[in-house]
Amino acid sequence: MSAQRGRSLRRLALLVLVSFAALQLYFLVRIALMAVLDPRSTTFERSEAVRLALAPGERGWHQQWTDYRAISANLKRAVVAAEDSGFTEHSGVEWDALEKAWGKNERADANAERATQRVPRRDAKAAVQATPATPKVVGGSTITQQLAKNLFLSGERNFIRKGQELVLSYELEATLGKRRILEIYLNEVEWGEGVFGAGAAAKRYFGISPGDLAPQQAAQLAVMLPAPKRFEKRPGSAYVVGRAGTIVSRMSRVDVP
Numbered sequence: 001m002s003a004q005r006g007r008s009l010r011r012l013a014l015l016v017l018v019s020f021a022a023l024q025l026y027f028l029v030r031i032a033l034m035a036v037l038d039p040r041s042t043t044f045e046r047s048e049a050v051r052l053a054l055a056p057g058e059r060g061w062h063q064q065w066t067d068y069r070a071i072s073a074n075l076k077r078a079v080v081a082a083e084d085s086g087f088t089e090h091s092g093v094e095w096d097a098l099e100k101a102w103g104k105n106e107r108a109d110a111n112a113e114r115a116t117q118r119v120p121r122r123d124a125k126a127a128v129q130a131t132p133a134t135p136k137v138v139g140g141s142t143i144t145q146q147l148a149k150n151l152f153l154s155g156e157r158n159f160i161r162k163g164q165e166l167v168l169s170y171e172l173e174a175t176l177g178k179r180r181i182l183e184i185y186l187n188e189v190e191w192g193e194g195v196f197g198a199g200a201a202a203k204r205y206f207g208i209s210p211g212d213l214a215p216q217q218a219a220q221l222a223v224m225l226p227a228p229k230r231f232e233k234r235p236g237s238a239y240v241v242g243r244a245g246t247i248v249s250r251m252s253r254v255d256v257p
Contacts, residue, residue: 027152027168031175034184038065042188044150045196052194059193062200068183071198071210074218076182077251082222084143088178088255092144092169144169147185178257186210191224192232205235215251219244 052059080087148168153161172181191201198210206217223243224231231240
C-alpha cells in the first residue's frame with residue numbers, strides 16, 4: 001500500500017511539473033509573437049470590458065495603438081520616472097523593491113494582529129472584522145511586472161500569482177527587450193474607466209495626440225497610473241499637479257530605451 005501511494009505521488013508530481021512546463025511554453029510562444037504582432041487585448045482589458053458591458057448605463061471604450069516613435073519622449077520619461085526609474089537597468093524584477101514591499105506587508109499584518117488581540121473576546125463580530133488578511137506580496141512591481149500581470153494574469157494577489165508574474169517578467173525581458181516592453185505597456189495600461197493606452201489618454205485629458213504631450217502634461221498622466229479610476233475624476237487636482245511637478249524634475253535623470 002505504501003509503495004502504491006508513493007507511485008501515485010510521483011505521478012502527481014510529474015503531472016504538475018509537465019503542466020507547469022506546458023503553461024510556460026504557452027506563455028513564451030505568446031510573448032514571442034508580440035515581438036512582431038501588437039497584442040489585441042490583455043487579460044485585464046478583457047475583464048474590464050466584461051465588467052463595463054454588465055454595468056448599468058452606457059460606458060465608453062477608448063483605445064488606439066500608437067507606435068513607439070509617435071509617443072512623446074516626455075511621456076516615456078515621465079512614466080519611467082514615476083513607475084520604475086531603474087527600468088533600463090534591471091532584468092525585469094527589482095528585488096530590493098520587493099523586499100521593501102514584503103517588509104511593509106509584514107508590518108501591516110503585525111499591526112492587524114495586534115488590533116485583533118485588543119478586541120474583547122466577547123465581541124465576536126468585532127473580532128471577525130479585525131482578523132488580519134492572508135499575507136500578500138504587493139507593491140515593488142517594475143513596469144515589466146505590471147505588463148506581465150496585465151497581459152496574462154488575474155487581479156488576484158497571492159504567492160502563486162506573484163511567482164508566475166516573476167517568471168513572465170524574465171520571459172518578457174529575454175524575448176522582447178526594453179523598447180518593445182515599454183511600447184506595449186504605454187499602449188495597454190489603464191488611464192481611466194475604459195481608457196487604455198497613451199493615445200486615448202492624451203486625447204481624453206488634453207485633446208491632443210500622444211506625440212504632442214508637454215512635460216507637465218506627460219507627468220500628470222504618469223501620476224494617474226497607480227489609481228486611474230480615482231484620479232480621472234480630478235485630473236487637474238492640486239495633488240496631481242504638485243506630484244507632476246516632482247516627476248518633471250526627475251525626468252531628465254532617467255533613461256528610456
